[in-house]
Amino acid sequence: MTSPLQHLQSLPSWLAGRVAARGRGLVADAIAAEGLKLMQHAVLAATAEYGPVAQADLGRRLSVDPKDMVGILNHLQQAGLVLRTPDPADRRKNAVTVTPEGAAVLRRCAALAEAANNELLAPLTPDEQTQLMALLTRLHEAP
Amino acid sequence: MTSPLQHLQSLPSWLAGRVAARGRGLVADAIAAEGLKLMQHAVLAATAEYGPVAQADLGRRLSVDPKDMVGILNHLQQAGLVLRTPDPADRRKNAVTVTPEGAAVLRRCAALAEAANNELLAPLTPDEQTQLMALLTRLHEAP
DNA sequence: CCAATTCATTGGGTGTCCCAACGATAAGCC
DNA sequence: GGCTTATCGTTGGGACACCCAATGAATTGG
Numbered sequence: 651m652t653s654p655l656q657h658l659q660s661l662p663s664w665l666a667g668r669v670a671a672r673g674r675g676l677v678a679d680a681i682a683a684e685g686l687k688l689m690q691h692a693v694l695a696a697t698a699e700y701g702p703v704a705q706a707d708l709g710r711r712l713s714v715d716p717k718d719m720v721g722i723l724n725h726l727q728q729a730g731l732v733l734r735t736p737d738p739a740d741r742r743k744n745a746v747t748v749t750p751e752g753a754a755v756l757r758r759c760a761a762l763a764e765a766a767n768n769e770l771l772a773p774l775t776p777d778e779q780t781q782l783m784a785l786l787t788r789l790h791e792a793p
Numbered sequence: 794m795t796s797p798l799q800h801l802q803s804l805p806s807w808l809a810g811r812v813a814a815r816g817r818g819l820v821a822d823a824i825a826a827e828g829l830k831l832m833q834h835a836v837l838a839a840t841a842e843y844g845p846v847a848q849a850d851l852g853r854r855l856s857v858d859p860k861d862m863v864g865i866l867n868h869l870q871q872a873g874l875v876l877r878t879p880d881p882a883d884r885r886k887n888a889v890t891v892t893p894e895g896a897a898v899l900r901r902c903a904a905l906a907e908a909a910n911n912e913l914l915a916p917l918t919p920d921e922q923t924q925l926m927a928l929l930t931r932l933h934e935a936p
Numbered sequence: 937c938c939a940a941t942t943c944a945t946t947g948g949g950t951g952t953c954c955c956a957a958c959g960a961t962a963a964g965c966c
Numbered sequence: 967g968g969c970t971t972a973t974c975g976t977t978g979g980g981a982c983a984c985c986c987a988a989t990g991a992a993t994t995g996g
Contacts, residue, residue: 673806
């Protein structure tokens, strides 16, 4: 029985942080080939998935600060991957949509991101990968 | 069969990142009661575990940038929790050690950090917690 | 003895996250 | 109708984590 914090590195929060950092790095390097940063890619993917959506909604779904969302969408819009249209039903909102070019970039990023995730999970068997995903999903949705 | 990136939020790297972010927040809030930041606590714990150790060693073990290590140790030393002693065997190195006061703070932090981790893993059964730890450890050590 | 490396430190830069404010708009309540 | 309250996008400032590069001192290797 080891003392509680004699091995800080074996704390779940620490382990999860290290694994997440590695995953972040792998995905970031992968999609950098398409000229996108991590969060730009995430916002682009979420925009594609949730159709025309307000910025605040995107921020809540991805846990992105509204302040940062402005910069991310500015970049995506300037790159022609995304469109900000005033929402006629609520003139405070911007209805964000993906352009055909944005969809094409996203399609190419999908393969890259998936490959990066495969590399991240490579040390595990397929069964173990499924187990890990199930456990992480529980932790992510439960609280 | 869902398309690869139709659900970015179900990518392992994304899930791990969200879970890790929550764990980081829980632990940070917990040890804030002792006046320590996350990385200050990590460095203090690693210093206690690995005895007199050089700053570069600490940085490698915790994946902390040498630049940041300087600031963290400055703070810990100023708080009287840690000592930097010139290493007689290698005068380039600082032999970092924990003061009795540092050990006391660390002891109190252990309980706080453990409670935070218990809260993080609360949605899982003890068996599942063990499984998760084993899988994360594999991912952390394998590559 | 000389080249290559390591150590602590400093510098600059980017990205993520938190708190606060603003004008414009919308929603709820009396 | 009017009033308060809340939300939306945006801007601002600041803390912290991560990355790259460079310095002088000191150690190591051939």
